[in-house]
Amino acid sequence: MAAFEDLREECIAAILSRTTPLDAGRLSLISKTFRSAADSDAVWDQFLSSDPTFIDSIISQSPFVANVPTKKALYLALSDRPIIIDDGKKSFQLDRKSGKKCFMLAARSLTVVRRDHQRYWDWIVVPDSRFPEVAKLNHVWWLEIREMINTVALSPNTRYGAYLVLKITGFHGFENLPVDLSVGVAGCNSSTKVVCFDPNMEPYLVPHNRSERLRWRSDGWLEIEMGEFFNSSLEHEELHMIVTETKTGEVK
Numbered sequence: 001m002a003a004f005e006d007l008r009e010e011c012i013a014a015i016l017s018r019t020t021p022l023d024a025g026r027l028s029l030i031s032k033t034f035r036s037a038a039d040s041d042a043v044w045d046q047f048l049s050s051d052p053t054f055i056d057s058i059i060s061q062s063p064f065v066a067n068v069p070t071k072k073a074l075y076l077a078l079s080d081r082p083i084i085i086d087d088g089k090k091s092f093q094l095d096r097k098s099g100k101k102c103f104m105l106a107a108r109s110l111t112v113v114r115r116d117h118q119r120y121w122d123w124i125v126v127p128d129s130r131f132p133e134v135a136k137l138n139h140v141w142w143l144e145i146r147e148m149i150n151t152v153a154l155s156p157n158t159r160y161g162a163y164l165v166l167k168i169t170g171f172h173g174f175e176n177l178p179v180d181l182s183v184g185v186a187g188c189n190s191s192t193k194v195v196c197f198d199p200n201m202e203p204y205l206v207p208h209n210r211s212e213r214l215r216w217r218s219d220g221w222l223e224i225e226m227g228e229f230f231n232s233s234l235e236h237e238e239l240h241m242i243v244t245e246t247k248t249g250e251v252k
Contacts, residue, residue, distance in 0.1 A: 012037040017046035021075065022097045044071035047099045048078075054153075058092060061085045075099070088132045100155040104165070105147055107135040113144040126167070128220055139172075139251050143179070145243040151185070154231045154239075162226040162241050165217070166197075173252035174198055179245045183227030186238045191227030 007015075016024045016038055024047075028038035037043065048071060049055045058078065059066050062085075065077045075094065082091035082104065089109040093102045107123075112135055114120040122136040137143075154160060162183045174197040184190025197214065214222045226241055245252065 009033055009037045009040075010042070013040045013042045017043045020097065021047050021099050039070070039072055041071040044075050047075055048094075049101070058083060058085060082130055084130065091130055100158050101153070103149065103153070104130070105149070106131040108133065109147065110135075111146040113142060114140065137252070141249055141251055143243070143245040143252055147241050148186075148238045149241075151231050151235075151237040151239050156231060159228060159230045161228050162239075163223045164226055164243060165221050165223045167221055168197070168214075171197070171252075173250050177245060177248065177250065177252070179243065181224070181226040182240075182242045183229055184240060185229070186240055190240070191229070193227065195224055197224075 012034060016027060016034075019027070021044075024038045024043055028035040055074075055078075059074075062083045065074060065083075068074045068077055076096075078092075079094040079096040079099075082093045084091050086109070089106045091104045091106075094100070095102055108131070112121060115135060118138075120138055120140050122138060123133045124136045125132070126134050164181065176198070177196065178194045179197055180192065180194055182190040182192040195213070214224050217223050226243070229239060231239075
């Protein structure tokens with residue numbers, strides 16, 4: 001280790017920039033030289049994003065991170081809490097340990113069949129939502145929710161999980177009713193599963209998928225994993241996420 005510490009600080013920084021934010025934090029404890037290298041802009045600039053234009057666009061939409069003094073401070077600010085972007089239709093955050101991009105899509109960005117008919121859906125304010133408004137289901141016979149995100153926006157060579165996030169304050173029509181979830185790139189095979197939105201059901205009673213059920217999140221909302229996707233391509237591809245129950249004709 002003594003020979004390693006004899007390297008110039010810029011050499012150590014170049015090595016650390018090829019690790020992860022978590023590793024850089026741990027290695028900064030080795031010595032003052034390592035700490036100085038681990039805190040340098042050269043290291044954290046690599047952790048921020050392979051697309052500096054994207055980070056610049058996030059900064060332009062988030063004044064509170066515009067004047068941070070260092071790249072490390074910017075990274076910590078972007079990973080500290082979700083940042084609302086795209087006129088309130090999306091949130092962005094860096095994963096603190098890995099630096100991977102995480103997104104949440106607001107209900108307003110989703111394609112929800114008949115969402116503009118108040119008989120079927122309402123748009124309401126929920127205090128503990130990160131977005132200005134959420135979609136409240138009144139009743140539908142045909143449940144269909146779709147969204148797409150371009151894979152270029154995601155971190156490359158990364159396995160992502162797609163989740164549906166919701167609240168249940170009372171419901172009718174979903175008891176023992178299978179709902180179809182799918183995730184996949186357009187033109188390719190999609191990951192599909194059948195789940196039940198009844199949070200009171202025991203796992204072994206969930207139709208066709210005994211391991212899946214709604215789970216509580218730390219923010220008080222419920223979530224269910226729709227599927228996984230490995231983003232291996234740097235090309236523009238459309239990742240589609242779909243929630244449907246259109247087979248039974250039952251009121252929900």
